[in-house]
Amino acid sequence: PPSCHTDLPANHESRPKFSSTRIAFFPPSSPSRTLACYKPYSFPSPMDPQQPEPVSYLCGDCGAENTLKTGDVIQCRECGYRILYKKRTRRSMG
Structure with missing residues (x-):
């Protein structure tokens, strides 16, 4: 059967050779020298006293105000509606 590389020598490699001037x-x-400046992001622990404070939401159906903490079910406590809108906060800029 005819070979598509008939003009190449038998010891020819198909991938290119790299020059010997490459830097390894x-x-x-x-490892302690490289990790000295590295400070991984720390997640707040469950015993952390600076837990986020509850956020106020308004029910999309009845308009009742709901205060939710992290992990609470997103649902109105009055009517059970599951679409809540975050109340605008009044923060002083300065």
Whole structure:
């Protein structure tokens, strides 16, 4: 059967060869030196005293005000409607 690479020598490689002037990557030998400046994001613990305060929402059906904390069911306590709108907060800019 005819080969599509008849003009190539038998020891020819199909992938390109890299030149010997490439610079090799060496990972740092001391991991403590690279991690000294790295500070991972810390999640607040359940015992953290600075937990977010509850947020006030208005029911989309009856208009009742609902105060929800993290993990609460998003549902009106008066009528059970599940679409709540966040109340606007009045914060002083300055």
